[in-house]
Amino acid sequence: MNFSYSEEQQMLAETVMRWLAAETVVQRGFSPERWGELAELGLLGLNVDEDHGGLGATPVETLIVMQEFGRALFGQPFVSTAVVGAALLGNIGSAAQRDDMLPRIVNGSLRVALATLEPGARFDLADISTTAVRQGQSYVLNGRKAVVLHGDSAHVLIVCARTSGGQRDQDGLTLFLVDATAAGVTVRGSPTLDGQRAAEISLADVQVPLDSVLGEIGSGYVPLEWAVDRGIAALCAEAVGAMEKLMELTAEHLRTRKQFGQPIGRFQALQHRLADMQIAVEQARSMALQAAALIEHPQRNERRKALSAAKAMIGRSGHFVGQQAVQLHGGMGMTAELAVGNYFKRLTCIDMTWGNTDHHVELYGDLL
Amino acid sequence: MDLRESPETQTFRAEVAGFVAARLPPDIRAKVLGFLRIERQDYVRWQRILNERGWGAPSWPREQGGTGWNARQRSLFEEECFVAGAPRQMPFGLSMVGPVLQAFGSEHQQKRFLPRILTMEDWWCQGYSEPGAGSDLASLTTRAERQDDVYIVNGQKTWTSFAHWANWIFCLVRTRASGKPQEGISFLLIDMTSPGVRVKPIRTLDEGADVNEVFLDDVAVPMANLVGEENRGWTIAKFLLGHERTTIAGIGTCKRLLVRLKELARSEPKRGRPLIEDPRFRDRIVKVEIDVRAHEWSLMRASSLEQAGKSIGAEASILKIRGSEIQQELSQLLMECAGPYAIPHLPEALNAEFAGETADGHGLNALAAQYLDLRKVSIYGGTNEVQKNLIARALLGSQP
Incomplete structure (x- = not known):
């Protein structure tokens, strides 16, 4: 095992860092310019194989890029399209689906969003009441999808619907590729707490052709869980980048802010708080690395444990580091003016994406 | 960065596990895994078994009778030995005065003392x-x-x-x-x-x-x-503090206690079901297991820095703090597994020869002694508060 960047990895990190340094204002919402630049840099092909124009990189490269995104609060729908979407299509897409969609993901002309979770289902990927019923040469979809991340900038929605079984059964779920502009699809976008975008989506008698089925009928859960784990690994790396940046901002504040005639960093109560934050960041970093290392583990349980462990830890660390960064910045930490608050909000949202700490502690416990 | 475990590492782990399984005396294993008192002779016996195999000094260079292992191999070795129930190798000769003599001692001192550390003729x-x-x-x-x-x-x-x-x-x-x-x-x-x-x-x-x-x-x-x-002498003291700092992580103890905790939580009943099925207790086990996972990876990262010849500072302080907190949490959970049966105070039951009766019939009261004893780990070797001073200094500079 080797934890230092190779020359190529170092170059990748620096390229992303330099590119993002040019960004002075946190982008709110989707930016076509940024998306075009992502494509030019080749980053949209990180998780696409070379046969389809991608880089076929390892999870480590995604980790490196996501850490830089976290440091810069980069809020474009990269994870939805280029991590989860690309991985899912590459893994279970038919030859036709892959040939059609993957090159378009790489060149920036296609964005996808994962429309799975539903109102009342919280984080449970299997709690699906959206239905898909076969009618001749098509399926008809009905249901609602909640907090579809970047759903309003996606061209294609990956919808999880029930083709058989009871509401919370893992069996009987099927994935569909649904055109976001298809008749019966309503996409209501809104900003999220952290300045990104999400959408509430309703599907009313949406008719999709048979070849829009992604993977096998009734067996959507396993690949969906696998793809979401990819997303979780990416979010963990992003969170580490965000926490790193918060540490730098907070240490700088403690060095420069003076009260009682001296830098507040001379006070031991604050020093120990900063040390506690650093400990939390390092535990998070270890877990993000572990997630990247085990995401491709052939045994589902080993992969699942690593990913749930990582997400549980990142959620806990993210809250702690975010809250303490605000606290140590004093009143200024409460203002919308400082970047600290933006990082805090991003970390808060990351915990609530694809399962918070409690959720993943529970999943881990099921595999104990 | 390459996060795959090399085949050599896997072979090494298996080799150590195989040796310990074959050569660790069962009476010593029983004492260690039962949290019973370990006698002087037990430590010496195990050290001599390891030394015969050429593993007497995991951190020493080969020319001094050591293994020449890197930091990662050393922590794997520690982990495998501990989980299998081996007593720890006493650090005072092997990890403290031994390396000091190798770095600062006269030839006469080295010849006189080093071989006797390997065999534990000197304690x-x-x-x-x-x-x-x-x-x-x-x-x-x-x-x-x-x-x-x-x-x-x-x-x-x-x-x-x-x-x-x-x-x-x-x-x-x-x-x-x-x-x-x-x-x-x-x-x-x-x-x-x-x-x-x-x-x-x-x-x-x-x-x-x-x-x-x-x-x-x-x-x-x-x-x-x-x-x-x-x-x-202060230079030597500082040298020692900076020497094989990754051992401070206590990964062997963490792993052993975690394995034991899960075993006990499976065998101890609560309302007729294994304790591990109680959601409250299960969550606490999960949380500490996740902590151990993170700690293990932090240790691997620090080991790889050491291997690359870099000195570790704040990283070692973090390993010390997390390692000690995790050991303490595990020892508390173990005691809570015993529940009321940890209350009876029977110090004599900690001796392997004890033949009397304990409240629960199988010696759970040893877990309270373990819990009490492990309060020391956040105090010795530089208290956790001193470690936090060091971490803060690394972040803020010496004179913020």
Whole structure:
């Protein structure tokens, strides 16, 4: 095992860092310019194989890029399209689906969003009441999808619907590729707490052709869980980048802010708080690395444990580091003016994406 | 960055596990896994078995009789040994005075002492802390005055682990009273059988007596037992602090306690079901297991830095803090597994020969002693608060 960047990895990190340094204002919402630049840099092909124009990189490269995104609060729908979407299509897409969609993901002309979770289902990927019923040469979809991340900038929605079984059964779920502009699809976008975008989506008698089925009928859960784990690994790396940046901002504040005639960093109560934050960041970093290392583990349980462990830890660390960064910045930490608050909000949202700490502690416990 | 475990590492792990399974005496294993008292002879026996295999000194260079292993191999070795129920290798000779002699000792000192550390013919203990010098070690006052060709040593050391079993003690002593406190300290090797050395046990919370006070009254120490130069002992002390810092993580103990915790939580009943099925208790096990996972990866990262020849500072402090907190959490959970059966106080039941009855019938009360004993890990080796000072200094610079 080797934890230092190779020359190529170092170059990748620096390229992303330099590119993002040019960004002075946190982008709110989707930016076509940024998306075009992502494509030019080749980053949209990180998780696409070379046969389809991608880089076929390892999870480590995604980790490196996501850490830089976290440091810069980069809020474009990269994870939805280029991590989860690309991985899912590459893994279970038919030859036709892959040939059609993957090159378009790489060149920036296609964005996808994962429309799975539903109102009342919280984080449970299997709690699906959206239905898909076969009618001749098509399926008809009905249901609602909640907090579809970047759903309003996606061209294609990956919808999880029930083709058989009871509401919370893992069996009987099927994935569909649904055109976001298809008749019966309503996409209501809104900003999220952290300045990104999400959408509430309703599907009313949406008719999709048979070849829009992604993977096998009734067996959507396993690949969906696998793809979401990819997303979780990416979010963990992003969170580490965000926490790193918060540490730098907070240490700088403690060095420069003076009260009682001296830098507040001379006070031991604050020093120990900063040390506690650093400990939390390092535990998070270890877990993000572990997630990247085990995401491709052939045994589902080993992969699942690593990913749930990582997400549980990142959620806990993210809250702690975010809250303490605000606290140590004093009143200024409460203002919308400082970047600290933006990082805090991003970390808060990351915990609530694809399962918070409690959720993943529970999943881990099921595999104990 | 390449996060795959190499095939060599997997082979190494299997080789260690195979050896320990075959050669660890069952009576010693039973004591260790049962949290019973381990005797001097048990430690010596296991050390000699390892030494015969060439594994007596995992951190020493080959030419000194060590293994030449890298940091990652060393922690894998520790983990496999601990989980299988081997007693720890005593660090006072192997990890403390041994490396000091290799770096600062005369050829005569090396030849005389190093081989006897490998075989444990000598049992070493550490004479650092004093009643008035704990975290502020440089304020130590035990003094050594030159008289002809000997030092006359007077003072008191304390918290000296296993001094009652030791025949040698390495001491930091004051050889110059003037100037900066750090600049008047020397590193002396003292024969515990010398006249004037007196060991008095300290009874600890768990009713154990592993630590002692060591009184030194007009103890004559030959000049030949000075290591390095006079008044340069602080350099040696700092060298030791910076040496194989990854062992501070206590990964072996963490892993062993975690395995034991899950076993016990599966066998102890609550309302007719295994305790591990109680959601409250299960969540706590999961959380600490996740902590252990993170700790293990932090250790691997630090080991890879050490392997690349980089010194680790704040990283080691974090390993110390997390390792100690995790051990303490695990020991508490283990005791809580025992629940009410941890209450009866039967120190004699900690002896392997004990044949009486315990409240639960299978010795769960040893878990309370373990819980009490492990409070020490956040205190020794630089308290966790001192470690946090060091982490903050690394983040803020020395004079924020």
